[in-house]
Amino acid sequence: MDFTLSERDRMLQKSIREFAEKELPPRMDRMEETGEFPLDLLEGLAKMGILGVITPREYGGSGLGHLARVLVLEQLGRICPAIPMSLEVHHMCVYGINTWGTEEQKKKYLPALADGKTLGVFAVTEPGGGSDVGGTQTTARLDGNDYVLNGRKCFITNAHVSDIWVVAAMTGEGRKGMSAFIVEKDFPGAGTGHVEDKLGLRGANTGELVLQDCRVPKENLLGGEGNGMSVALETIVKCGRTGMASVGLGILNAVLEEAVKFANERVLYGKPISRLQAIQFYLSDIYSDLEIARLLAYRAGWLLDNELPADAEATLAKQWICEAAARSARKAVEIHGSYGILKEYPVQRLLRDALVTVPAGGTAEIAKVVLSRQAMS
Amino acid sequence: MEMIVCIKPVPDPKQAGKMTIDRETGTMIRRDVPSVINPLDRHALEASVRIRERHGGRVTALSMAPDDVLPVLKESLARGADRLVLLSDRRFAGGDTLATACVIAAAVGHLGTFDLVMCGDETTDSGTAQVSAQIAEFLDVPNIMHVDDCGVSPDGDLRLHSRNEEGAFTAEGQTPMVVSVTADINEPRYVTLMDVLDSEGKEVLILSADDLPLEESWIGLEGSPTRVLELFEPERKSRAEMLSGTPAEQAAVLADRLRRLGFRNG
Numbered sequence A: 001m002d003f004t005l006s007e008r009d010r011m012l013q014k015s016i017r018e019f020a021e022k023e024l025p026p027r028m029d030r031m032e033e034t035g036e037f038p039l040d041l042l043e044g045l046a047k048m049g050i051l052g053v054i055t056p057r058e059y060g061g062s063g064l065g066h067l068a069r070v071l072v073l074e075q076l077g078r079i080c081p082a083i084p085m086s087l088e089v090h091h092m093c094v095y096g097i098n099t100w101g102t103e104e105q106k107k108k109y110l111p112a113l114a115d116g117k118t119l120g121v122f123a124v125t126e127p128g129g130g131s132d133v134g135g136t137q138t139t140a141r142l143d144g145n146d147y148v149l150n151g152r153k154c155f156i157t158n159a160h161v162s163d164i165w166v167v168a169a170m171t172g173e174g175r176k177g178m179s180a181f182i183v184e185k186d187f188p189g190a191g192t193g194h195v196e197d198k199l200g201l202r203g204a205n206t207g208e209l210v211l212q213d214c215r216v217p218k219e220n221l222l223g224g225e226g227n228g229m230s231v232a233l234e235t236i237v238k239c240g241r242t243g244m245a246s247v248g249l250g251i252l253n254a255v256l257e258e259a260v261k262f263a264n265e266r267v268l269y270g271k272p273i274s275r276l277q278a279i280q281f282y283l284s285d286i287y288s289d290l291e292i293a294r295l296l297a298y299r300a301g302w303l304l305d306n307e308l309p310a311d312a313e314a315t316l317a318k319q320w321i322c323e324a325a326a327r328s329a330r331k332a333v334e335i336h337g338s339y340g341i342l343k344e345y346p347v348q349r350l351l352r353d354a355l356v357t358v359p360a361g362g363t364a365e366i367a368k369v370v371l372s373r374q375a376m377s
Numbered sequence B: 001m002e003m004i005v006c007i008k009p010v011p012d013p014k015q016a017g018k019m020t021i022d023r024e025t026g027t028m029i030r031r032d033v034p035s036v037i038n039p040l041d042r043h044a045l046e047a048s049v050r051i052r053e054r055h056g057g058r059v060t061a062l063s064m065a066p067d068d069v070l071p072v073l074k075e076s077l078a079r080g081a082d083r084l085v086l087l088s089d090r091r092f093a094g095g096d097t098l099a100t101a102c103v104i105a106a107a108v109g110h111l112g113t114f115d116l117v118m119c120g121d122e123t124t125d126s127g128t129a130q131v132s133a134q135i136a137e138f139l140d141v142p143n144i145m146h147v148d149d150c151g152v153s154p155d156g157d158l159r160l161h162s163r164n165e166e167g168a169f170t171a172e173g174q175t176p177m178v179v180s181v182t183a184d185i186n187e188p189r190y191v192t193l194m195d196v197l198d199s200e201g202k203e204v205l206i207l208s209a210d211d212l213p214l215e216e217s218w219i220g221l222e223g224s225p226t227r228v229l230e231l232f233e234p235e236r237k238s239r240a241e242m243l244s245g246t247p248a249e250q251a252a253v254l255a256d257r258l259r260r261l262g263f264r265n266g
């Protein structure tokens, strides 16, 4: 068993860290205020190879894989978690098309999803309930050479900043009644609804997709008719949850750094509060959460790279890490006393960001349903 | 153009606070601080890579360092160097600037003909700013320091702009030469994920003292006339004091203190 990162992994970690430290902070105030994703960052994200980290090289990506993706998202999340939130769903779109797409679909869409012109969307959740994927109400009816889609998707990451959407819709009844489609923003009948005004991860765009007699050419069916459930679940579980785990991991990095910094700077009774054992215990808790989170997230990435079963592991990583990020951020806020609730201190944002990661990509309760099944198997 | 960029691993300046001094041996304890390529050497590397991109040629990154920092130095390959040459030998240890320059110059000679050797002006760890001039002296070629702009003229000469506290000048000259650069020369590019991948197939050459035409008396501790007598942290006397009261009260106290320290209005 080898827990060391390769030379390559360490080098890419360092290069993304540098990029993140320089490029993200100048954009963050605006992201917080407006709730908008900084589109001017896309070109840089493309050039760095971040958009295409899991896209094979022949389709314009760097093809570095899932552990590399975890490392990249972690480093970005250490500075600004809203960025990896957007990217993790973008990668889900890439994952879906790369795993189930035909050669033509891959050639057409994957390069466009790596070169910085747009982000991708992966849309399953509907107003009728995110946990109940089988309850999807969006329909797709074959009409000549087109499918005609009707329905609404909500809580969709990148909804308003994406030209390429993977959308789940019902072509029939039951488990085998779901199909996935690649929908272009400019297809007739494709549109967006309102933007969600979120508590945290504000710089990640989240909103509605509206499909009104939206005509999608037959060749844009993804993974064959009736396979939509597999496309949706595998992408959410493997790619989505590992991605959300990485966002949470990024947050934990920032939480520990902010907590330590404040504890060392704040002087009470003539010495820094980091000398108080109560504060040290908080720091020890946060540090432990970070270290365990790292093991869980890296393992999930590594399992995927090695094509080993990873469903339970990715679910565990996501659920445990996002909860850990929230509880550790809460402790970091405590360490800050009242300063923790002031806007000029990042910890309050980290707490808000962490809380938003918890339901995204599947709620904690759903994760427990999955994990209990694994426990009893 | 055949270019050689000298790169030195230094303790990460961003984590300099973690560095301590061993009072008994008078040496720096670096183990808690990861190494990085000396920041100015990244600018030198970028300058060479840009020349190669416009005018062709080859960029060799060259370093004298213990071989355990090889992974750190490999970043030069991701930053665009075509190959990396590491000069590593226990006998090089303890070298001062003269002994360092001697080894580097011998390696430059060993690698064949060259047009340009590029260094940083100085390092962040000992910062003597001597090595580039000494390399030039050993190689018997011109040296220009503080270079903040460089280019190649149509007839293949180097055009260099140099600035120091006293003034600035532009020089044009024939290669070969040794130059050292300031941070103003460029903004080093980001290393992309593709750069990391592409760096993996590049050549890494490790040379020891035996590979180079060197006399033992010129290298390492023996070849170093300089002795560092003592290493100490400058004492920091400043202490923060928190003022209390309303903003107006605090301002009054502050103004009074400043006046007593000798600051005057106007």
Ligand SMILES: Cc1cc2nc3c(=O)[nH]c(=O)nc-3n(C[C@H](O)[C@H](O)[C@H](O)COP(=O)(O)OP(=O)(O)OC[C@H]3O[C@@H](n4cnc5c(N)ncnc54)[C@H](O)[C@@H]3O)c2cc1C
Pocket: A089, A122, A123, A124, A125, A126, A127, A128, A129, A130, A131, A132, A154, A155, A156, A157, A158, A201, A206, A356, A359, A360, A361, A362, A363, A364, A365, A366, A369
């Ligand atoms: C920031 C963010 C980004 C998102 N991005 C996307 C995206 O890009 N694409 C996308 O498709 N979706 C996205 N989502 C949606 C997300 O996946 C859903 O919100 C999530 O699955 C929960 O669905 P829901 O909000 O409808 O809650 P519901 O499903 O209505 O759940 C309500 C409550 O019931 C509990 N519950 C439900 N079922 C069970 C059960 N079987 N056992 C026990 N408890 C249960 C839940 O845990 C929860 O507490 C995003 C969400 C967020 C917050």
Ligand SMILES: Cc1cc2nc3c(=O)[nH]c(=O)nc-3n(C[C@H](O)[C@H](O)[C@H](O)COP(=O)(O)OP(=O)(O)OC[C@H]3O[C@@H](n4cnc5c(N)ncnc54)[C@H](O)[C@@H]3O)c2cc1C
Pocket: B005, B006, B007, B008, B028, B038, B040, B041, B062, B063, B064, B065, B095, B096, B097, B098, B100, B104, B118, B119, B120, B121, B122, B123, B125, B126, B127, B128, B129, B130, B131, B132, B180, B226, B228, B231
């Ligand atoms: C605390 C401390 C104090 C020291 N004081 C002295 C001193 O007073 N006098 C003295 O002679 N030595 C001194 N040394 C030794 C000195 O660190 C080495 O000689 C070193 O190899 C070169 O000196 P520099 O870092 O000052 O280089 P500089 O002359 O500041 O470096 C200029 C450029 O030369 C190139 N370069 C320098 N070293 C290397 C290398 N090893 N490999 C490749 N390129 C390189 C780089 O491009 C660099 O940017 C000291 C060392 C320490 C740790």
